[in-house]
Amino acid sequence: MCGIVAYIGDKPAMPILLNGLKRLEYRGYDSAGVSVIGAVSCKIETVKSVGKIRALENKINGKDGGAKPSLDGTIGISHTRWATHGEPTVANAHPHLSADGKIAVVHNGIIENYATVKKRLESEGVKFVSDTDTEVIAHWISHFYNGNLGEAVQEALKSLEGAFGLAVICEDEPDVLIGARRGSPLILGVGEGESFLASDVSAVVEHTQKIVYLEDDDVVEITRSGFSVRNVSRQQVSRETREIEADLEIAKKGSFPHFMLKEIFEQPEALRNCTRGRLLLDEGNAKLAGLDNSIRELRSIDRIIITACGTSYYAAMVGEYLIEEWAGIPVEVEYASEFRYRNPIIGAGTLIFTVSQSGETADTLAALKEAKGKGATVLSICNVVGSTIARAADGGVYLHAGAEIGVASTKAFNAQVVVLALVALLLGRQRRMSFEQGIEITRAIGALPGLVEETLKLNDEILSIAKDYYKCTNFLYLGRHYHYPVAMEGALKLKEISYIHAEGYPAAEMKHGPIALIDANMPVVIVAPKDALFDKVVSNAREIKARGGRLIVVATGDSAPLDEFASRIIRIPATHPALMPVLASVPLQLLAYHIAVLRGNDVDMPRNLAKSVTVE
Numbered sequence: 001m002c003g004i005v006a007y008i009g010d011k012p013a014m015p016i017l018l019n020g021l022k023r024l025e026y027r028g029y030d031s032a033g034v035s036v037i038g039a040v041s042c043k044i045e046t047v048k049s050v051g052k053i054r055a056l057e058n059k060i061n062g063k064d065g066g067a068k069p070s071l072d073g074t075i076g077i078s079h080t081r082w083a084t085h086g087e088p089t090v091a092n093a094h095p096h097l098s099a100d101g102k103i104a105v106v107h108n109g110i111i112e113n114y115a116t117v118k119k120r121l122e123s124e125g126v127k128f129v130s131d132t133d134t135e136v137i138a139h140w141i142s143h144f145y146n147g148n149l150g151e152a153v154q155e156a157l158k159s160l161e162g163a164f165g166l167a168v169i170c171e172d173e174p175d176v177l178i179g180a181r182r183g184s185p186l187i188l189g190v191g192e193g194e195s196f197l198a199s200d201v202s203a204v205v206e207h208t209q210k211i212v213y214l215e216d217d218d219v220v221e222i223t224r225s226g227f228s229v230r231n232v233s234r235q236q237v238s239r240e241t242r243e244i245e246a247d248l249e250i251a252k253k254g255s256f257p258h259f260m261l262k263e264i265f266e267q268p269e270a271l272r273n274c275t276r277g278r279l280l281l282d283e284g285n286a287k288l289a290g291l292d293n294s295i296r297e298l299r300s301i302d303r304i305i306i307t308a309c310g311t312s313y314y315a316a317m318v319g320e321y322l323i324e325e326w327a328g329i330p331v332e333v334e335y336a337s338e339f340r341y342r343n344p345i346i347g348a349g350t351l352i353f354t355v356s357q358s359g360e361t362a363d364t365l366a367a368l369k370e371a372k373g374k375g376a377t378v379l380s381i382c383n384v385v386g387s388t389i390a391r392a393a394d395g396g397v398y399l400h401a402g403a404e405i406g407v408a409s410t411k412a413f414n415a416q417v418v419v420l421a422l423v424a425l426l427l428g429r430q431r432r433m434s435f436e437q438g439i440e441i442t443r444a445i446g447a448l449p450g451l452v453e454e455t456l457k458l459n460d461e462i463l464s465i466a467k468d469y470y471k472c473t474n475f476l477y478l479g480r481h482y483h484y485p486v487a488m489e490g491a492l493k494l495k496e497i498s499y500i501h502a503e504g505y506p507a508a509e510m511k512h513g514p515i516a517l518i519d520a521n522m523p524v525v526i527v528a529p530k531d532a533l534f535d536k537v538v539s540n541a542r543e544i545k546a547r548g549g550r551l552i553v554v555a556t557g558d559s560a561p562l563d564e565f566a567s568r569i570i571r572i573p574a575t576h577p578a579l580m581p582v583l584a585s586v587p588l589q590l591l592a593y594h595i596a597v598l599r600g601n602d603v604d605m606p607r608n609l610a611k612s613v614t615v616e
């Protein structure tokens, strides 16, 4: 989604901004731009381009055939855009300028009442040059500007509705950078005589590890010597400066051709980090420090709602099955985008979990707020430390899966499933789960990293399957019980990066519709480990075979009679049946990856998608 990087200090701003934008590239975008207040010209100079940061860089360096702009200032703002209002064009790219060209704005989020404000400005004679909601902000700030940029921003924001992270500069005040947020993430990086604003710490971590997480409705005024944060009523508020760990490795692919493949192969390590210190092998239990404050409350809850989006939603579905089975607590899983507008019933004993890799997904954050507003305790399961959702929740568990850069989530999915398994174990041991069963499950969770390593050895075999199938235009993914969410996630992975239409379905439900689609051109991936429902899944597989469908089966151990009629069998290791989703999802990730690469797609930055969706 849109990314913001801004700088004020004593160094040339441009290289810092470009570098920061490159660090945000993984989040997904379609155009980019920068504005700098020129050291010599004292004017705002802006360069924008469509496509990758490389195109912007070429324009800045005069390598695109045009004149080389003199972007020599030490204060500037920059942006990667993911189109919401208006197509990805140079005119719609940020920064956007006020009519007199003196104020420049970059924006992450959506201004919901932009049409009303635009009408008002147009009636005052303002001419708009883009189709964006952001341009309204630039003109609106200019409307209130009276020599103090901070005041003008604050005044303008009073009447803007929606979500925003903003960075603003004004050529009449070359020593001031303004940042503001409501809903969309924005952090301040504090260096020696220099400061940074960014939508993601990864953009500034190479310069400073001192981070201030801005809160909703904060407006920060930054100069070269310091900063002050003010609230809506322009009162100064204090915000803690936190030291974060510098993790420059996060944006390096190493020997892997893509982040996605690297992250698939990092899963054993991610799961080791995710379970470290959390498995009480002698007690058959889990210890989750982030839930310590809620441990008493957890004993008395009688219902759980888990809310999430995308891949996190499918991990939550696995969590539902685990919690119901091990702890006997009824669980509902709901898309955050539905939950937030549905006036959900939240009783006194209802506990809410949000699941989010990024911790910034707008719908999940809104669902969290909705639940908190109704008096519920909300616990979060997030990967990104210090993310908005993690901070807004009453407690929670971090995945510790390491930075996930590939837009298609892989290692975070499995870490989410494992964290939910730990939660289910903890809740189960508070209730009906025996010591013996607890021991069996803790051991099985502890063995998962090694088994994922084994599973990854199937990579070459899966590549050969991908070579046979990558030209297909439709896929069906089927699974039952724990593997229904796995089938859904497998189909999502494929469509996200290969652009092949794929549907995930509960295997038995297939006969109520999707079976009509099956013919020799429809490969069906069926997840069929040897578990209590194996024979039933075999029957579903036969129904497909009888209609000429081609079967790719994910199986464990002795998979007869499937071997007789499956086109391909991927044989994965076995573990406790409830933990099989962790192993079964790995070949589906690899299959989607190889198919997408064979089709020549940009696997890490698939079209139209964003890593972190900070708009509704």
Ligand code: G6P
Binding pocket: 309, 310, 311, 312, 355, 356, 357, 358, 359, 360, 361, 364, 407, 408, 409, 609, 610, 611, 612, 613
């Ligand atoms: C986007 C990403 C998905 C992700 C979803 C939820 O759509 O492309 O990979 O699953 O957002 O993100 P979250 O960070 O909340 O898990």
